[in-house]
Amino acid sequence: MKKRILATLLSVTMAASLMACGSESTNESAGDTETATETEAEVSEDTTESETEATEEASTEETESAxxxxxxxxxxxxxxxxxxxxxxxxxxxxxxxxxxxxxxxxxxxxxxxxxxxxxxxxxxxxxxxxxxxxxxxxxxxxxxxxxxxxxxxxxxxxxxxxxxxxxxxxxxxxxxxxxxxxxxxxxxINTYGIAYDPAMFEEAGVELPTDTWTWDDYQAAADTIHEKLDIFGSSTFLTSDFIAGCSTYIGQQGELGQYGFFNLDLTGMGFDDPQMLTKFIQMRADMINNGSYPDAGASAEVTNIENDFLVTGEAAMTWVAVNQFPTIYDVCAEQGRTLALAPVPRVTEDGNSGAMIQxxxxxxxxxxxxxxxxxxxxxxxxxxxxxxxxxxxxxxxxxxxxxxxxxxxxSATDGQQIMYDFVDYISSLPTPEEINVLSPDGQDQVQDNYLNYIQQVVSGEITAEEAAEKTYSDAEAIFE
Amino acid sequence: MFGGSSDKKTTGGKFIYREEVVGHVFALPFIFGFVCFSLIPIVLSLYYSFTDYSLGTKQAELIGFKNFINLFQDEVFGKSILKTLQYVLISVPCKLAFALLVAFLLTRKSKMVTLYRSLYYVPSLVGGSVAVALVWKQLFARKGLFNTVAKSLGLATINWFGDEKLAIYPLVLMAVWQFGSSMIIFAAGLKEIPSSYYEAADIDGLSGLQKFFYITLPCLSPIILYNLVMQTISAFMTFTQAFIITAGGPNNGTMLYALNVYNQAFKYNRMGYACAMSWVMLVVMSLITLAIFKSSKFWVFSESES
The missing domain is CATH 3.40.190.10 (Periplasmic binding protein-like II)
Structure with missing residues (x-):
């Protein structure tokens, strides 16, 4: 008798633990935010195929009358x-x-x-x-x-x-x-720009960005603002530093449409001389050493555009995808500041804008x-x-x-109006007939390495020339 | 195990009542879980480490030892190994020393001891959580608590996460801070030391420090060995802190091994390469654990031998 009770207990325990195991595994495979109802719904769909067909028919009708x-x-x-x-x-x-x-x-x-x-x-x-x-x-x-x-x-x-x-x-x-x-x-549709606080520029006695300002102007402005106001001249570009440096900067050189970082059909590089990158990397390293651009530690504190240093008042400029502009414009307006939007700096005043509507x-x-x-x-x-x-x-x-x-x-708000006008302006600039704004598989690693190379240039571990060479060979390796 | 014919005769009865069957039935949930969620993934990862398996494309072609060869040409891999070793070598001894110190202080007979012991265990409970890592990030930020205090005292502020050489120390400190589980084990070990040893030492006129080095440490050495092995293994697998606080930066200064594996697998899509890295890690960790065990006969005291 005793044994029988034991066996019953045993089998109950086992069944319970097996069930626990089973339910745990479904939860794990279904992903954390999916609820049990969803799993049930899936099951019912699986069991009755006719029902699924009916669903599809229904959805057709439904969309026609949408x-x-x-x-x-x-x-x-x-x-x-x-x-x-x-x-x-x-x-x-x-x-x-x-x-x-x-x-x-x-x-x-x-x-x-x-x-x-x-x-x-x-x-x-x-x-x-x-x-x-x-x-x-x-x-x-x-x-x-x-x-x-x-x-x-x-x-x-x-x-x-x-x-x-x-x-x-x-x-x-x-x-x-x-x-x-x-x-x-x-x-x-979207494009990139530099959001900035004109009041800070004026306070530091720096000329406001023009439509054809250059990277030299950008660097000089950031350095002066840092000197006069003891804040970052420019906030971190985060991962966009790759887009700014590698995609935009390369496209700005040579004839219109002559160079791109990758070629048009994403099968290889779009330029031959790695040294075309050197000047940008050198500028970035100089600015970090100067204190006018955030170093790695400060950059890590910015996790999204809403706590960017421009928004917190610790920087006078930042890189934005223009759809982000109305959001930060509104936040800054609440602090009593008015932001403005300038095009991305160029290599030379009369050179390509490198801007892309995408x-x-x-x-x-x-x-x-x-x-x-x-x-x-x-x-x-x-x-x-x-x-x-x-x-x-x-x-x-x-x-x-x-x-x-x-x-x-x-019904556009002020910030949105600036964004609309800006995109209209960028659309009016001459752009190459064909451009490539896509990223190949493997670009993430190239990008992370590129940002590390900049830090190595900052600490004097390697030179900007070496960083350019390394970035180029990393990118080339994607296509091997 | 299923052999024993004599058992069969003596037990008789139903199949389920046989001892070896009952044992397996009891162990079934574990066996099921182990095979499905540990053994199969482990074997698969060994297979994938010889392929170019990528999460995105889902193709896995055998490429031989190429992943392992590539490892040795990978700058980030080399750096992550060095940084992980640095992390383990600093954090584990500090953590054990601290845990032992606190456990020793808490052996005195006082009513508050249980309360303090629970309090000191709290950091280990919240352990590897994301929330603590975020708090840590704020504490050591450029304008975080530590720098604000330093500034108000007129000291120079330190850019912890901006300096490649410094960035790993906040992570080490966080590991040391979570000394609770080792402390509990030490405390249990301390209680096991016979008080007659200490009485004898008192008669011989030993000082407190001498008692600690001649009685406590030798008697505790098997426990120290256990803690050392466990903490070394868990330190090698540290992920959350590096992922949340620094994301491996600056300049890969906090690129701990587990984080690097994660990046390769889920960020760069190189699952096969990440599997190869995991197996290298397994070999390295096994060797280090083996070395600790081999060295133990020189410093672990066992009563049966003396």
């Missing part, structure tokens, strides 16, 4: 997983837009996740490896790495689910493959998605709907849809 916002309540429920990276501002706005979409389409529920830039791609890579990429996901210029996971939109454009009638050919092209495959819709990011449908049509319909709404974009407020870049842009411009 225009007149008529929500049919008897449709099969669809769960869309979505993720993006960005600042808190973007998270708040995107969640509000998603909630609006859910209220218009009661059968669709979103499970969204948001991350900082680095964490987003770490998570994405693990999802790629396990074939579980979010239904709707955001990608930037590094998309070539994820081509296998992007479901092209062409079929949905043809069937009218995705509306591109108000998006210009040029803007569509920013998110196309070279063969014309539409990978996604751009969230907005897609800030795009939204893509995942190849792993089980509700691709619903995902595509959402993307179309996200980029084309005026109400939605009134919530988003061009925080991801200037909308590609003409109607949306016109509607937003009417």
């Amino acid at each position: 225009e007149d916002t008529e929500a049919a309540t008897d449709e099969e429920p669809i769960t869309l997983r979505m993720a993006w990276w960005g600042s808190q501002d973007r998270h708040d706005k995107t969640i509000a837009a998603i909630e609006l979409y859910e209220s218009l389409h009661p059968n669709i529920t979103f499970e969204y996740e948001y991350y900082s830039f680095d964490d987003y791609f770490t998570k994405l890579k693990t999802l790629v490896a396990s074939d579980e990429v979010w239904d709707v996901f955001q990608l930037g210029g590094n998309f070539p790495m994820y081509l296998d996971k992007i479901h092209p939109l062409d079929e949905y454009i043809e069937s009218g689910i995705v509306d591109v009638s108000k998006i210009s050919e040029a803007n569509l092209k920013t998110t196309q493959q070279t063969d014309g495959t539409q990978l996604g819709l751009t969230n907005g 897609s800030s990011q795009m939204l893509c449908v995942s190849e792993d998605s089980e509700a691709k049509e619903a995902a595509a319909a959402f993307i179309s709404w996200f980029e084309n709907d005026i109400d939605c974009n009134n919530i988003l407020q061009a925080e991801r870049g200037i909308p590609a849809n003409e109607d949306v842009r016109a509607a937003l411009k009417e």
